[in-house]
Amino acid sequence: MDRLHELLPGSWPDDPTLADLAGSASSALGFGADRPLPIPDSHTVVILMVDGLGDLLLHEHSVFAPTLLAHRAMPLRVGFPSTTATSLTSLGTGLPCAEHGVLGYSFAPRDLDPAVEHTLNALRWTLDTADGPPADGLYPPTEVQPMPSAFDELTHAGAAVITLMPELFRESGLTRAAYGTPADYRDASSPNAVRDQAVELLAAGDQGPRLVYAYLPNLDAAGHRWGPGTPEWQERLRRIDDVAAAIVEALQPGATLVVTGDHGMITAGRRIDIDTTPALTEGVRAVGGEARVRHVYAEPGRADDVFTRWAHELDGHAHVATRDQVLAERWFGAPAAAHVTERIGDVVAVAGRDTLLTRSVHEPMETMMPGHHGGWTVAELLVPLIIATG
Structure with missing residues (x-):
């Protein structure tokens, strides 16, 4: 195979x-x-x-x-x-995942933080990045x-x-x-x-x-x-x-x-850098996930525009979907609980084959790794x- x-x-x-x-x-x-x-x-x-x-x-x-x-x-x-x-x-x-709500390497628990001031790095339980400050205060594990x-x-x-x-x-x-x-x-x-x-x-x-x-x-x-x-x-x-x-x-x-x-x-193949691609950053207030799958949180009123630009820019390299499509197709394994629904990105992008959706500025260590997963x-x-x- x-x-x-x-x-x-x-x-x-x-x-x-x-x-x-x-x-x-x-x-x-x-x-x-x-x-x-x-x-x-x-x-x-x-x-x-x-x-x-x-x-x-x-x-x-x-x-x-x-x-x-x-x-x-x-x-x-x-x-x-x-x-x-x-x-x-x-x-x-x-x-x-649709029931327990830990949606990946990182995501924004919008049910706990509607303004999306931070994302949660769930592996390290830190704010925004792997070496960010502790997240326990804003995102208690028993609430997440x-x-x-x-x-x-x-x-x-x-x-x-x-x-x-x-x-x-x-x-x-x-x-x-x-x-x-x-x-x-x-x-x-x-x-x-x-x-x-x-x-x-x-x-x-x-x-x-x-x-x-x-x-x-x-x-x-x-x-x-x-x-x-x-x-x-x-x-x-x-x-x-x-x-x-x-x-x-x-x-x-x-x-x-x-x-x-x-x-x-x-093993990593093609790398597409989100942080240095204006079409992938305009109208975006936060990006979660990891290099093989991304949650994209749009600025208020910009979700449709963000989806259009991500779908165009990543055509042929990633599967790009709206949150409604993700929910309808049950990507996370079951009908999503109400609080989990809020955590899913307005746009979700899954890199195809061996492509990576990297962030050279915000995730320099992860960007350089040769081995990846998530897709x-x-x-x-x-x-x-x-x-x-x-």
């Missing part, structure tokens, strides 16, 4: 998505009956979330990941946009994402929920928005730390229903810095496969390992579902 083949809205299958993972794991542990994903009955489920692990990338570089490929059960489609903040919130809440997390609900139901993530993320806005308030949060800031702690937990055997959730950011970081498929990226994939192999070996009867990703990644190519939207049992 052409890795840049696009899965356009309307052609997205009704198969299970990443949002079905937490509910399926809960059902496997004995809480709830809905189980769209084939996770067997278990006393312990370990979910290993590998940031940036696309299904096509796994197949293309399978020589570096024999354990992951050997236990691959099926592909999963993540939600749109195919980016970390959105996908992790879908995993943590069991909801599509008010729905309960599946992890908190599982804890309240009586299961043990243990999170293995870098200490840096413990109190972050995204952690609170996506996962709620993990009571048993353990610092695991490297693949080796995840491996060691997961193996130790599994060695204890059946301790009653337990969900162990671990997050590995290293593969995504390598893809952004050097590009997906580069030697540096392949080395990170090999290390992750070693982690998975150690956990598989430690599985006892009744324990299950589930590995997946939050998005895939493409709707199969390379970005599809992740593997990997299941191993004791």
Whole structure:
């Protein structure tokens, strides 16, 4: 399959998505009956979330990941946009983007800030840019994402929920928005730390229903810095496969390992710079999203004009739509909740194939990265579902 083949809205299958993972794991542990994903009955489920692990990338570089490929059960489609903040919130809440409201790397929560004085960088939980000031005061995580997390609900139901993530993320806005308030949060800031702690937990055997959730950011970081498929990226994939192999070996009867990703990644091609293209800045008060998908917030009364100019300027390079079209075609996975509707840009642009819609002035670091995601190519939207049992 052409890795840049696009899965356009309307052609997205009704198969299970990443949002079905937490509910399926809960059902496997004995809480709830809905189980769209084939996770067997278990006393312990370990979910290993590998940031940036696309299904096509796994197949293309399978020589570096024999354990992951050997236990691959099926592909999963993540939600749109195919980016970390959105996908992790879908995993943590069991909801599509249209319901949880974390609309991407950045967006303007107009329901909380009608004047759109700032955008929210949901990955860093900062104002306007990745290195902007903290956003908690203007955009509290529990107001941006008010729905309960599946992890908190599982804890309240009586299961043990243990999170293995870098200490840096413990109190972050995204952690609170996506996962709620993990009571048993353990610092695991490297693949080796995840491996060691997961193996130790599994060695204890059946301790009653337990969900162990671990997050590995290293593969995504390598893809952004050097590009997906580069030697540096392949080395990170090999290390992750070693982690998975150690956990598989430690599985006892009744324990299950589930590995997946939050998005895939493409290598940058043509770059169109929004900040230096007057036709793309006139009448615009804010731009959100990332280089593969943009939310464009127009000045009052200028939405039609902004749409016309963006559609003309990006003809052949991006899919440009009005907010009404986005809502009608359910780009974000379901009928949008009222507060989510307000957050969608007046114009939304999704870059085609390997094109980037960059912002050299406002996002210099992101503009220079060789690896990107967020769009709707199969390379970005599809992740593997990997299941191993004791």
